[in-house]
Amino acid sequence: MNTKIKVQLSFMMFLEFFIWGGWFVTLGTFLGDNLKATGGEIAQAFSTQSWGAIIAPFIIGLIADRYFNAERILGVLHLLGAGLMYFMYGSESFGMFYPYVLGYMILYMPTLALVNSISFNQMKNPAKEFSFVRVFGTIGWIASGLLISYIFLWDSPESRADGMLKNTFLMVAIASALLGLFSFTLPKTPPRVSKDEKVTISGLLGLDALKLLKDKNFLIFFISSVLICIPLAFYYQNANPFLSEIGVSNPTGKMTIGQISEVLFMLLLPYFFKKFGFKKTILVGMLAWTIRYMLFAYGNAGEFTFMLLIGIALHGICYDFFFVSGQIYTDTKAGEKYKSAAQGLITLATYGVGMLVGFWIAGKITDTYLLDDGGHTWQTIWMYPASFAFLVFIIFALTFKNEKIEYKQ
Template identity: 80%
Template sequence: MNTKIKIQLSVMMFLEFFIWGGWFVTLGTYLGNNLNATGAESAMAFSTQSWGAIIAPFIIGLIADRYFNAEKILGILHLAGAVLMYQMYLSTDFDGFYPYVLGYMILYMPTLALVNSISFNQMKNPAKEFSFVRVFGTIGWIVAGLIISYVFLWDSVEGRQEGLLKNTFLMVSIASACLGVFSFMLPKTPPKVGKDEKISISAILGLDALKLLKDRNFLIFFISSILICIPLAFYYQNANPFLSEIGMDNPTGKMTIGQASEVLFMLLLPYFFKKFGFKKTLIAGMLAWTVRYLLFAYGNAGDLAFMLIIGIALHGICYDFFFVSGQIYTDSKAGIKYKSAAQGLITLATYGVGMLIGFKIAGVITDTYKAADGFHAWDNIWTFPAIFAFVVMILFVIFFKNEEVEYKE
């Protein structure tokens, strides 16, 4: 892969995740402050990610993989997304906002697979080359958070009072338009499947891999993956509103510590895999969710602010040790025939079904512990996912039998 292509792919990844991190992190705070949304309404808005994840395989499998170059589809989706994002910027109430965020996420979620497809198509050795390109996505997410908090101060107390968080949608709309235009300059990535080649719905959704559920260990892992997404949804939906409400300075910027942690623990993952094995690594990931939420429940923005920072920094263990480890485990169990189908099934189960349930529950719990003055009893809200994650971990410990899983670097 020559330097020009490497730079192109890196810019593509940077913008792809700058766009996501530039509005999704602060969405909960924006909905509450600017649109006076309830917890249930916030859950509806965040659930659009799950609906996008469920619909995305159809866009990729039925359109992108059969009729058009991936880079052209990527460009069209981001240009259309820029228009919808601008409409979100103009919205003044939740009823007007929701159709645009739903439409946007249906368009955006397929682009996550497209940027990977475009990257892999240019690489002779993806196992070695992809990590360099993908890390620019994490950098893009971090830069978006730092700009919001430290450059424009949109999430400061004054910024929230003035409703400045709406500017995140304008910023992302511009970035999306830039990536849309830039996508047409990316290396050509032709369709993988012939127009006349038959492809089943079950293959598109990864349902062919359901045969793997006959394996008791994989079934336990599959169920645990869905269940652990319920506490995960609490973090996505409530972390930024929580930090903002209790008075933490520059909450969005501080949350980028989680992405830096993600990079660090990704590098440490091979060591943990070899040293402790798959089961203990996964258990560490689930236990980290419990510890994180207990830190959130009992920390504050004053003398116990360090507890909140530690909770944010645990993101690398929470995400990498469970979800990345799970992808590796799924790959090892699937075999050549079901590799793609198995990964598609896990994605559908977690980001689709699991988080859809999680956002719904998080919305109900958040509304339950909202006082008349608009403030929340956050200790009660965070205790629920802490206990839930711990119960899932205990069940996994009891029912999952230890087995060797090879980590291929």
């Protein structure tokens, strides 16, 4: 790639994840503080991510891959998303807010695949070139958190009391409009398949890869992937409200430690793969979820703040060692014939079904331990995902037979 295209793609990735991180991290806190939403209602809002993940393959497979250039669809989706973000900014009740956030996530989730398609189309060697471009997405997520906490101070107790956290949606609306307009300047990425080519529902959802479930090891991995998304949902839904409620300063900014660790542990992943193999690497990722939630359960905003920060920093191990390792394992097991279908199936099962169930459970448990003063019994709440993650760890350790997987960079 020439320098101009590399800069364009990097800026595209920066904005794509700046947008996601700029409102999704603080969503639970905003809904509880500004709209007085219950745990169940907050779970409904977060579940829109899962509905978006389930619907996204249809938008990509039926429209983007067949009729229009990817960069144009990206532009239209983000311009529409900017409008919905503005309506979310002006919402005064959960009933008003929910249709907008559902519509927004149905529009946003397909853009995650589109930015990848646009990037890959410009690369001669994606295995080597993509990581440089993709890291700017993580930088964008970090930048949004630092802006919210340290520049605008929207998540401080005083600003939250004044309802200032809603400004995150206005910030993201502006960023989304910017990316929408910028998308039309991106390199052309024409449709990948002929509009006359036959399309099937099973192909769009990756169901053609269900044949892989006949392999016992892959079946165990598949089930474990769905189950581990249940404790993952607790982190997305509850971490920021938890930190804000117990009085941790600049909670959104501190949560960016998780994205910084994600970059660092991504660099360490090849070493772990080579040294310890797939099974041990993924078990470390599972165990990290249990340790993280135990740290959350017993940490506090005083002398044990370091426990909370360590718990946040474990995000790199939690995510990279399980999900990225899982993507590599899936790629290896699927082979050329089912490679795309298998990745689509895993995404549908985890971000779709697994997290949909996880958000619902997290909402129910959070409501169960709501106190009369509006606070929560957080220690008890965090013990649920900690215990569940450890149960998945034990099941996987006992049932998955070790096999050699080659890590290809």
